Amino acid sequence: MRRLCLLLGSVVLALALAGCEKEEPGSVRLLMDGEHAADALVEDREIARPPALGGNRFLTGWWPSRKGKELLLRPEPPRARLQVVNLGNTPRTLYLDLKQAPAGGNVRVRAAGRDLGAFPVADPTEIRLPADLPEGRVNLDLAFDSDVRVVGAGIRPALPAGKVASRGADIVQAGDSLVDIVRRVTPGTELTGTFVPPDSPEKGQRFEITVLLEDGSPVRRFAWSPSLWNRLLGRKTILLPLGQTDGWVRIRLRARGAGPAATWKRLGLRGEEQEPAPAAPREAASPKPRLVIVYVMDALRADTVGALGGPPGVSPTYDRLAREGMLFRNHRSVAPNTIPSTKAFFTGRPFVDRGGWKLLPEDGPTLAEMFRAAGYHTGLFSGNVYVSPAYGTDRGFEHVAEEVLIDGYSAEAKPPFNDNAARAQAAALRWLASLPKNERAFLYIHTIHPHNPYDPPEPFRSRYTAGIPSTIDGSTETLWDVKQKRRAATAADRKRLRGLYNGSFAYNDAMLAGFVEQLAAWAPKEETLLALTADHGEEHFEHGGILHGFTLFEEQLRIPLLLWAPGSIRPARVDQRTDTLDLHATLVDLCGLQEKNETSGRELLRVARGETGDYIHRAAASSVRGGIYSALHGRWKMVWAPRTGVSWGQGDSLGRSREPEYLFDLEKDPGERVNLAGDGDLEAAWLRERLLAWVKKNRGASARSEEQPVDQKTLERLKALGYANP
Secondary structure (H helix, E strand, O other): HHHHHHHHHHHHHHHHHHHOOOOOOOEEEEOOOOOOEEEEEEOOOEEEEEOOOOOOOOOOEEEEEEEEEEEEEOOOOEEEEEEEEOOOOEEEEEEEOOOOOOOOOEEEEEEEHHHEEEEEOOOOOOEEEEEOOOEEEEEEEEEEEOOOEEEEEEOOOOOOOOEEEEEEEEEEOOOEEEEEEEEEEOOOOOOEEEEOOOOOOOOEEEHHHHHHHHOOOOEEEEEEEEHHHHHHOOEEEHHHHHHHHEEEEEEEEEEOOOOOOOOEEEEEEOOOOOOOOOOOOOOOOOOOOOEEEEEEEOOOOHOOHHHOOOOOOHHHHHHHHHHOEEEEEEEEEOOOOHHHHHHHHHHOOOOOOOOOOOOHHOOOHHHHHHHHEEEEEEEEEEEOOOOHHHOOOOOOOOOOOOOHHOOOOOOOOOOOOOOOOHHHHHHHHHHHHHOOOOOOOEEEEEEEOOOOOEEEOOOOHHHHHHOOOOOOOHHHHHHHHHHHOOOOOHHHHHHHHHHHHHHHHHHHHHHHHHHHHHHHOOOOOHHHEEEEOOOOEEEEOOOOOEEOOOOHHHHHEEEEEEEEEEEEEEEEEEEEEEHHHHHHHHHHOOOOOOOOOOOOOOOOOHHHEEEEEEOOOEEEEEOOOOOEEOOOOOEEEEEEEEOOOOOOOOOHHHOOOOOEEEEEEOOOOOOOOOOOOOOOHHHHHHHHHHHHHHOOOOOOOOOOOOOOOHHHHHHHHHHHHHOOOO
16 A cells, blocks of 8 residues: 555656646746736626726726716717626626616617617616627627716626735636637747646636637637646646637637636747748948938927828928838827927837926936937927927037027017028037037937918919918917817818918928028038938818817828938838837938937838838827827727826817727728727737737836926927917
């Protein structure tokens, strides 16, 4: 008997050792890598108000209001959407608590696209849900035929909420819970890791992994329950070959039953080792440019430039330079307003919070500092006070032309038109002329065109407003009145405002022609690098609003970019998506700067040659309290708009859109009209993981110092640009 026990013990020990973690050959991509946020779901009795991210939540189609301290939600036609978590197979009831119940009303309900019929509206309204709903997130769409106000909602009965926690590369899971992780795999991929069971599991506990295709069909499974054999074996190595699966898969971790937690350790995907594709032959390195100019036209939308589909004849200079240089057709800003986009460009890192704060030394070295360290003279010529000493964005510039700043368009001191481009260029040329010959220089020029005030001179004013039956002016005061609903804008008014905006850009384009010609007196074009771009775009009522800063729709983010360097960059048209951080990385590379901080951008000439990998465009309206964040990949664009209080959503005043989350299919809906939040395919679910992880990773990464107030002169300059109006 003793010999038998010893033999059994040896077998158990051998099996236990066999189940221990061991290093597997090949590269493993960890599922919990800090770049993805797993979707952890539990059942809960109560449904959370926006902007909650869990599965039991009010999602889209709910307009908030307050009555005293009470928050009320009004469902917006055609439907309001709830999203709940289903982990069981029993009938449930959705309860809606109403402020008041209209007599005789009904609500029609669809669950996961299935019509459940109509239910009478009462307080509370009871909606019976079937037992066979799909597992995981379930969309409930409610269409009311009467006006109601919802105080709260809940599901009865509900399974006790399990627990899920991430600890580095590990996931700890207990109770009834589900974790969804979406990844793209190629043939030959294996899911690897280790399962560490509870120390003292309870009867009825069960832990599973299921790998599912887009249509929900399973590819592979792993399961563990507290059988005697499994308890003796202990931890288990996970090795699930996914065969010839090619595309997006859902990796689902499921825990059932009450009891202590198990741990999924270092789950990851290992693919077959492949030889890296040979890099395209790189052109011989060109001499570093002697004159580098970044020329930013404030609030310039991409679709205003002729070479990018804008009105004919509006930008002959830009279009000529585009033919001679490298034009990026899908370039985007990383922010919808000046200061966070400029801080990101100067430092090479995004700002997902404190976007409206000053640039501090803790935020990292700037381009100007790096150019200066590399032996360049550095000059700043900006009409926007956000790019000035008042906000610390002058750091690294040895010369700052503060006389270029817009001081205000008061009745007593109004110039004949917005001549900021002429003043900025003249100041830049004067400074260049003062520098010794044959030295190197970096200039940052930032003009208030076509930024408000939309006030171009003749003939540009008449050229783009002729025949429009409106006399509305493009002053900051007028635009702010329209924005705040103090003045209604007719269709003709809107058309004229866009004409004034186009005319302001056309004026700047005309000024640019002479400026480029005069640069040759300081450095020949073969020694010059000119980057023409914008800091962000502008709304023109596409989503009900004007100006900028409060949404992440495409009209705010799509901006032009042109690199003109006849001595080193060949003419080309680049269709790949690029962004502001890429321009930062490109200047560092082309000019041989010694970068001291890690940039998240890509070198644009490599992008043009197709040498860079998969790319996600991310942006943040980080000057808005609570923030608005977006991610774009392939056809899908995801926006999360938590903001603060009951102000979730995008827009300001007329542009208000009270949705906490948006999903747009830009292939079918380039105008971003149909919010598909809660729908979408696995790629869209993966994009949501990436966006939320990006926000979590970068929140709080910017300087923690207390924000310092600005002086009265700066406030006046901000008011002139519409940033500090009441």
